[in-house]
Amino acid sequence: MFEKLFESNGLSLDRLRSFLSFAVAGSIAKAAPRDVNRQSQISRQISELETFFGAELTERRGKELVPSAAGDRLAELIRQQLRDLEDFQHEQAKTKKAFTIGAGASILDWLVLPVIGAIRDELGQATVSLETFRSHTLVEAVKNGRVDFAIVRKNALPENAKSKPLIDLTFHLCLSRHLLKRGTPASAADDPKVWQTLPFTAGKDGGQLDVTLRQAMLEAGVDFHPVVECNSMLQARQLIESGECAGVLPSVGIHGLEAKGIVVREFAPLKNYGRHLVLHWNERQMRRRGVDGAAIKQIALVLRR
Amino acid sequence: MFEKLFESNGLSLDRLRSFLSFAVAGSIAKAAPRDVNRQSQISRQISELETFFGAELTERRGKELVPSAAGDRLAELIRQQLRDLEDFQHEQAKTKKAFTIGAGASILDWLVLPVIGAIRDELGQATVSLETFRSHTLVEAVKNGRVDFAIVRKNALPENAKSKPLIDLTFHLCLSRHLLKRGTPASAADDPKVWQTLPFTAGKDGGQLDVTLRQAMLEAGVDFHPVVECNSMLQARQLIESGECAGVLPSVGIHGLEAKGIVVREFAPLKNYGRHLVLHWNERQMRRRGVDGAAIKQIALVLRR
DNA sequence: TTCAAACATGACTATATGATCAGTGATACA
């Protein structure tokens, strides 16, 4: 199909465009005022098109070159074609895209939600849909395109996966001062024997953090029975703020707690849990949806604050 | 105009064509059966178009890749555009062109006319218009495009002008045997003193050959007064054939004369007149009218017999 | 689980095309 058009050289969008600019302006010099380079370029490209079509697309009028009748027809053809392509381009660019960001619930709550506006700025005001994932399924979800961006632990990623570092998560035991025996210093909260006596809250979803926490408690010799099992870290924080429970929160979720009289102590068992969070994405998906590397870099920057 | 289309890379006629072939075939593999190279090329070009438009032009169906809705629309767009271009191409190619061949009258009569069919073959059966020119204006006529081909003396051309050698013209004194005194050998016709007695025919147009002939006669001490001044060499040959006149004919015009009892002798005064005839043409004009070097070469060949 | 088909991708090479510069003609106009 269309073999004739492609079997010889001399046809290119750029040449067609140059010819159109010549035809619209009315002469080569008018098409590129005060630019002799461009003039010679246009002259050459016109001549190449004439060779390609084997037709006289131009004629001399005095010292100027003007489009011939055939040239005018060609110009109209080109104008329509480029307009169609541009329309298609605009139409596609305008199509509202929905980007999906996947992460653990608390990460979405505390890391993503506060900067969701800035992220949408980078994505051309696209709709953003947040999805809670277990970390081990996130990598898969990115790979098959169900999720555009994911925030995951770096060590959950395969070797050569694209990622940008975000923050290093730490974990903190948080509890209202009054949950400790009167007179004891805040540092008493570091003692696993004390933990046994505290009314803990914890997740009930079997997520990685939850499992790890229970594991850590077990290893510390604590018979861990949270008094409230909740669905999200936001709920946990509320329970902690109200003084009802003690709990272990990630660093992203402790902002402002101390000001409210909550004791915040680094939670030793998870010290080396090592949650180097990174932003992960599907390269091909990004290209197809028109997101370039700079935008991704900006998003990572925003997520780091 | 259309800046958006050209400010980024990734758009080219070739890619559009590849995408069309993919869309028509229904998958990459079907578009290039048993050609893994082409397949990878198409895959890449599709991906480049998707990047360019920032849109998903394809979607997976099982292990195949098929055009998406947007992809189908793009394919239709491309099909129409290429069809339009091809139509234009055909239309221009079919346009009957009129090529003009310029030369001196006798050259046209004796060199060009006998092979005009073969010349038209090389020019795609184009209309050919023959124009008589004085040799010194021919070069000018080629330069400004009024004439496509010219047959001229090589030494009339500027230094670097394109040309192909045709034939070397010689000149011959031709006359009916009975115009010589009975009993004299044919070689008597070589004697300038005899010329004075002959009833000559010659041109009256003041053309270069005519002028040169009269000059040569003067230098040979002959008081040259042709009895018939005619408009063309064809007329002169007729006069010679009928026995009415003697005359000087170029080599291209003496074929068959001797068989009719005409004495043909080399005409010494013009021996070194040096008419190395060449085919000359306007390079740019040839490109614009779709005549390639091979065709020109063939035409020269035909003119050499 | 294994295999082959379909597609994707990295790393090249080759080629066409675009860009730039310098210089030459041609033409109109003062």
Added chain:
DNA sequence: TGTATCACTGATCATATAGTCATGTTTGAA
């Protein structure tokens, strides 16, 4: 008859695109 404008051309460089090869990944089916 200069002179400025406009167009053309040869030469060369820079770059985008096409083409090739090897290999990886996903998917459906045996």
